[in-house]
Amino acid sequence: MARPLVNVPAKVKRGQAFEIKTLISHIMETGFRYTTTGERIPRDIITFFSCSYNGEEIFRADLYPAISANPFFTFFTTATESGTLEFKWTGDNGFAETATAKITVE
Numbered sequence: 001m002a003r004p005l006v007n008v009p010a011k012v013k014r015g016q017a018f019e020i021k022t023l024i025s026h027i028m029e030t031g032f033r034y035t036t037t038g039e040r041i042p043r044d045i046i047t048f049f050s051c052s053y054n055g056e057e058i059f060r061a062d063l064y065p066a067i068s069a070n071p072f073f074t075f076f077t078t079a080t081e082s083g084t085l086e087f088k089w090t091g092d093n094g095f096a097e098t099a100t101a102k103i104t105v106e
Contacts, residue, residue, distance in 0.1 A: 012079040030065035046091040054083035
């Protein structure tokens with residue numbers, strides 16, 4: 001079970017750029033390793049991340065086996081209006097996780 005962490009400022013001035021930080025706890029397995037008995041360990045990675053601001057996508061990333069466990073993203077956007085940031089992670093084996101954060105624009 002993955003656990004997302006999101007860090008977004010509670011209040012921002014209109015037109016100001018602000019930083020968004022996300023981290024999700026997920027043991028990433030590349031699918032290239034083998035057990036001690038020689039069996040391949042199945043791939044289990046997060047393959048996609050996106051962030052939407054009031055329903056409009058502002059950031060997205062496609063992820064591949066070289067991404068480390070517990071992927072961390074930091075990016076900036078400009079405050080236009082108060083609302084909700086929605087974060088989505090999807091991956092192998094039906095993995096899907098979401099998180100939201102509210103922001104107030106003054």
